[in-house]
Structure formats: structure tokens, C-alpha cells
Amino acid sequence: MVRTRRGLTERHHNILNYLDKRLSERGYPPSIREIGEATGISSTSVVTYYLKQLVEFGLIERDPKFSRAVRLIKEPELSVPQRVAEAVQNAVVVADELLSIPLIGRIFASAPVPVPPSDFNYFDAESSINIARSLLPSREKGIELFALEVQGDSMIDAMVNDGDIVVMKKAEQANNGEMVAVWLTGKDETTLKYFFKEKGRVRLQPANPTMKPIYVNDPQTVQVQGKVVMVIRKVDRIQSTAA
Amino acid sequence: MVRTRRGLTERHHNILNYLDKRLSERGYPPSIREIGEATGISSTSVVTYYLKQLVEFGLIERDPKFSRAVRLIKEPELSVPQRVAEAVQNAVVVADELLSIPLIGRIFASAPVPVPPSDFNYFDAESSINIARSLLPSREKGIELFALEVQGDSMIDAMVNDGDIVVMKKAEQANNGEMVAVWLTGKDETTLKYFFKEKGRVRLQPANPTMKPIYVNDPQTVQVQGKVVMVIRKVDRIQSTAA
DNA sequence: ATATAACACGAACATACGTTCTGTGTCAAG
DNA sequence: CTTGACACAGAACGTATGTTCGTGTTATAT
CATH class of the missing domain: 2.10.109.10 (Umud Fragment, subunit A)
Known part of the structure; x- marks a missing residue:
């Protein structure tokens, strides 16, 4: 028998936290190498290894081959009451009409x-x-x-x-x-x-x-x-x- | 005397609009080449020329030499109630005009x-x-x-x-x-x-x-x-x- | 007509960047 | 002891990426 994969580890959490913080601070995501530097991972292939798992867990998305193409998948934002949503949509329609x-x-x-x-x-x-x-x-x-x-x-x-x-x-x-x-x-x-x-x-x-x-x-x-x-x-x- | 620079041109606006839209859509900013493709500018040096001016106008910031390191300078973030109030007020103005x-x-x-x-x-x-x-x-x-x-x-x-x-x-x-x-x-x-x-x-x-x-x-x-x-x-x- | 800043462009270049490959170490289970 | 999954690492590679350079055109004031 072989051992099975666990859930998220500390390194997963470190990467997720860094992605979130980094986008807020700099306005653009980190590169693979910058993620490694910030989380103590010295090899780009290990960073890629963890990012692949985070994609599989449904926590991030990547556009393959593009630089810095990592984004967090956020929970859908807290929904507003339907009337407010409808009012906002109407405001958009009105603004477009003018x-x-x-x-x-x-x-x-x-x-x-x-x-x-x-x-x-x-x-x-x-x-x-x-x-x-x-x-x-x-x-x-x-x-x-x-x-x-x-x-x-x-x-x-x-x-x-x-x-x-x-x-x-x-x-x-x-x-x-x-x-x-x-x-x-x-x-x-x-x-x-x-x-x-x-x-x-x-x-x-x-x-x-x-x-x-x-x-x-x-x-x-x-x-x-x-x-x-x-x-x-x-x-x-x-x-x-x-x- | 020679001709003097005007204010923002259509190309400036196109670039700003693309930066804003793109970050919302993809979660990471575009590269210089992607900005050029989206705004009809065929040369990376012309894109850089316009980005330099947008920096001078105080509308964007860049981290030199890093890929995709362009960010819009936004007004300091308001609290959520303030932002809602501002958007609602603008919507009221537009709705009243129509x-x-x-x-x-x-x-x-x-x-x-x-x-x-x-x-x-x-x-x-x-x-x-x-x-x-x-x-x-x-x-x-x-x-x-x-x-x-x-x-x-x-x-x-x-x-x-x-x-x-x-x-x-x-x-x-x-x-x-x-x-x-x-x-x-x-x-x-x-x-x-x-x-x-x-x-x-x-x-x-x-x-x-x-x-x-x-x-x-x-x-x-x-x-x-x-x-x-x-x-x-x-x-x-x-x-x-x-x- | 002239001067010149603004505007525009393509090419070349060096570096950044992500992926792939190969290799090693650890450890749980049989 | 063996096996295989997991974790980790560095190197190599091809492409992405931003900057620099040189050239050309245009608008505009004089």
C-alpha cells in the first residue's frame, strides 16, 4: 500500500497568503521565483508543484505559460438583497442610455x-x-x-x-x-x-x-x-x- | 516655438481603460505587448512611450523591468458605505438627468x-x-x-x-x-x-x-x-x- | 522656410520567466 | 527489505518580456 495525499499543508497556506497580500500591495501578482523567495522554496519546480495542487483544490487559477498569471479564486462575494441588485442593474442601464x-x-x-x-x-x-x-x-x-x-x-x-x-x-x-x-x-x-x-x-x-x-x-x-x-x-x- | 504637448489623447484613454478592464477580467495586468495588441499600437517602444506619459500624469505606477508591473493609481480607498453612497449619488444624478x-x-x-x-x-x-x-x-x-x-x-x-x-x-x-x-x-x-x-x-x-x-x-x-x-x-x- | 517637440515605428538585445527534465531523499505500507 | 508516493532540488531550455536605439513623420510656432 502506498500513502495517500493529505489536505493543505503549511506551504500551501503560505503561498495562498502571499498571493493575496502581494496583489494588494503591488497591484500585480508575483512570478514563480518571487513566490519561491517569499515562501522559502528554493526551486521553481517545487513552486510549480504546489501551484498545480492549489489549482486541483480549486483555490487558484493559472493561465499556462503567461508570466505572473496566477489568481486566487474567491468565494462569490456576499450577495446583496435582490432589490438592491436590481436597482444597481437599472442604474447601469440608465447610465448607458445617457x-x-x-x-x-x-x-x-x-x-x-x-x-x-x-x-x-x-x-x-x-x-x-x-x-x-x-x-x-x-x-x-x-x-x-x-x-x-x-x-x-x-x-x-x-x-x-x-x-x-x-x-x-x-x-x-x-x-x-x-x-x-x-x-x-x-x-x-x-x-x-x-x-x-x-x-x-x-x-x-x-x-x-x-x-x-x-x-x-x-x-x-x-x-x-x-x-x-x-x-x-x-x-x-x-x-x-x-x- | 515648437508645438507643445496636449493633455490625454485617445490612445492614453484606451490604455487606461484596457488596464482597468483587463485586471478585472484576468486578475493580473497585461504585458507591454498585450497592451499594444489591445490598443492598436504595433511597437513595444510606443507602448512604453505612452506608459511613461501616464506615469508623468500621475495616473499609473510602474516597477521598472518587472513583467506586468503596471498599476492604476486609484483614489484612496473609501469605506464600503462611502463607496456605495458615492456610486448611488452618481446614479441619482444620471437618473435625474434622464x-x-x-x-x-x-x-x-x-x-x-x-x-x-x-x-x-x-x-x-x-x-x-x-x-x-x-x-x-x-x-x-x-x-x-x-x-x-x-x-x-x-x-x-x-x-x-x-x-x-x-x-x-x-x-x-x-x-x-x-x-x-x-x-x-x-x-x-x-x-x-x-x-x-x-x-x-x-x-x-x-x-x-x-x-x-x-x-x-x-x-x-x-x-x-x-x-x-x-x-x-x-x-x-x-x-x-x-x- | 525652418526648427523642434511630439508622435510613431521596427529591430535588436538582455533579462525575466515558466516549463521540463533529471535526480535525490524520506517514509509509510506490505 | 522493497516499493511507490511525496517532497525537494538544480539545470537547461525556449519563450515572454521590457528597454534601448535609430529612424521617420507630423504639427506648430516663428
Whole structure:
């Protein structure tokens, strides 16, 4: 008869305690050699021998061959009452629904759209607006959006008022039917229109259905700068009275 | 003078996010190469370049030459009640910012506005939209708002498109300059206009500044049904092509 | 146009690291 | 006394890993 394996020994406990303490202290686990140094085991193969047993006991996990890839398996944390858990989950859903979009400037007819530079930090903008993600168009993922405030009456053919907020994303090309902000180099003018490319020319279709489209025979002069995904209008009272 | 360093760039943020996520997922930090793979940086020396800057910004610490020896610098640990309170407070702020508004139907020109009945339960509507409270006009408290979806082109003089969502509140009287939904009994028509009362008659001023107002000599036929506080337009692509 | 810091990259290199291999000692059970 | 499990050890090895070096590009102020 041969002798059978016992349970955990002092060396097992020493290793477990060191793993726990070490992660708290240094923010990253020890190497095999560091475990050996800390627990008085002079050989890396003995450390590996004990780690293998701790894996078998279900006390640690390892990712083989990666350095420092040892982690303690903790008991599931004490569960919270179900309502608190549900409330926390709901808070997560709410936080995800709210989308912060940088408000980076104004759009007006006589200048190109101030699109963000390629290294723009969308998370750290000086000014931003919040919108609900569910109000985005259905295929819009909400990534790298920016907002501009409309200045002047020049966008009314796009059904966009002075003071409205236009939510956009950068684009240099457009598909048919998308609303775009284009800079017309032939006119030195920015306009918001539905974009159609047909028979070598560009048709820019106003949102106002009673207005006629613009046809641009030289597509090179139509510089797509962004796509409009949303328009928001705060309706305050106006002060002016009509003549 | 030469260009000066900006603050954190997208790559910095990507690295920080990856470090945080990775430690939670795997129980040990990534190697330099793993950070590069996860953030699209193909060279270990560029990863080291960014990690050096994150150390300088005081956001991470490293133990030089040790493998996987990167740790995020976190705020000093709060007690559990403090951490819970802080998280709950943040959740309250976010939840308060997000306002759920019942979407109760449609508005179109040939019918009165379907205003909610006086016993309407705003919290239990069948359908609703979410908006961010900060987008409301400055004096609007967000109480007893409802939303209607615009059907048809009859509101274009109000700069409101078919498909737009109009956020309103009930009202039976209006102050000068407010945008209202009125049912004109003399015309059997609903319209959205800025409301002015002057010399015994009502002037209804379109939002489109190129259009003329309507004058109604008999104020009794102007039934104010609600005030408009916000207009939201999801801008999807359109399919129709012009003649 | 120029200068220069920031940004980016790949290669080379030395060391860290975990695994495997081989060997030895102890001890309980038959 | 023999056997086999257990414990331990050092060496060798291949790969993982972080740093250094040299080069190139870009943005920006002057």
C-alpha cells in the first residue's frame, strides 16, 4: 500500500497568503521565483508543484505559460438583497442610455463645418450636451458624434432654426438619401441637405418638401463634411413682434 | 516655438481603460505587448512611450523591468458605505438627468391635439421617449410633459417635419411669444405657432421667418391646447427621389 | 522656410520567466 | 527489505518580456 495525499499543508497556506497580500500591495501578482523567495522554496519546480495542487483544490487559477498569471479564486462575494441588485442593474442601464456629446461650436452658412480634428478627445470636451441613446436613428451607434449650434436663418430650407442643435458625425462621403452638411466651394456656402448622386451630378434635396433641390454639375465642388443624425430644438418664447 | 504637448489623447484613454478592464477580467495586468495588441499600437517602444506619459500624469505606477508591473493609481480607498453612497449619488444624478416622457400619439393638422386627460398617469404610459433634462428650455421643470409624433407636412411652417417628435405640456392659455398648439374651430385645423394677443385679436406667428402670420379676429375660435417645449428630429436617410 | 517637440515605428538585445527534465531523499505500507 | 508516493532540488531550455536605439513623420510656432 502506498500513502495517500493529505489536505493543505503549511506551504500551501503560505503561498495562498502571499498571493493575496502581494496583489494588494503591488497591484500585480508575483512570478514563480518571487513566490519561491517569499515562501522559502528554493526551486521553481517545487513552486510549480504546489501551484498545480492549489489549482486541483480549486483555490487558484493559472493561465499556462503567461508570466505572473496566477489568481486566487474567491468565494462569490456576499450577495446583496435582490432589490438592491436590481436597482444597481437599472442604474447601469440608465447610465448607458445617457449619451454625452461634445458641443464644439456653431454652424452657419458662410463657413465650413468646424469638424473635430482626427485626434479630438470626445470624452474630454469643454462643453457637451446629453441625449438619450434611444432617440438616435436606429442604425446609429453613438460613436464620435459631435454637436453644433445653428446660428442664423440660413438653414431653414433644412427645417433647422437658428439656435437648434445639430448632432453630426464626421464624413467625407455620403450615401444616397443621407442628410449631410456640405461646403459648396463654388458658392462659399455650407448647407444641410439630403444627398443624392445621380448621372454624374449631385442633387441636394431640401428637407422642406415645398422647396426645390439644388443640382450641382461638378461633384468636386460638393465637399461632404459630416452627416446629420439628429436635430434638437429647445422652444423658448420669442420676444420679437411682427411688423 | 515648437508645438507643445496636449493633455490625454485617445490612445492614453484606451490604455487606461484596457488596464482597468483587463485586471478585472484576468486578475493580473497585461504585458507591454498585450497592451499594444489591445490598443492598436504595433511597437513595444510606443507602448512604453505612452506608459511613461501616464506615469508623468500621475495616473499609473510602474516597477521598472518587472513583467506586468503596471498599476492604476486609484483614489484612496473609501469605506464600503462611502463607496456605495458615492456610486448611488452618481446614479441619482444620471437618473435625474434622464427624463421619461409618454409618447401618447400623433399630431396632424385636421384633428385637435390628443392632450392627456386630467387623470392621465404620466409614469405608466404604454410608450415613452427619453430625453436629457438639460436640453429642456431653461425655465421648464419637466413636469407633465407629453410627446407627440408629427404626421404629415402640415407643420412645416412651424419648422416641424413629418416624423419629428414634439414635446409639449398641456395649457389652455398662453403668454405672448410662447409656441402653442392651437385648434382653430373656424378652420377645423390644428397649427403650431408663436402666440401673440394684441388689440382684441390673436396673431399666430410661424416659426419660419419667411412666412406671414395668421390674424384671428375672434379669439374664442383659437383653442390653446398645449405649449411646445422641444422638437426632436431623428435624421434617417430618405428613400424618395425628386421628380 | 525652418526648427523642434511630439508622435510613431521596427529591430535588436538582455533579462525575466515558466516549463521540463533529471535526480535525490524520506517514509509509510506490505 | 522493497516499493511507490511525496517532497525537494538544480539545470537547461525556449519563450515572454521590457528597454534601448535609430529612424521617420507630423504639427506648430516663428
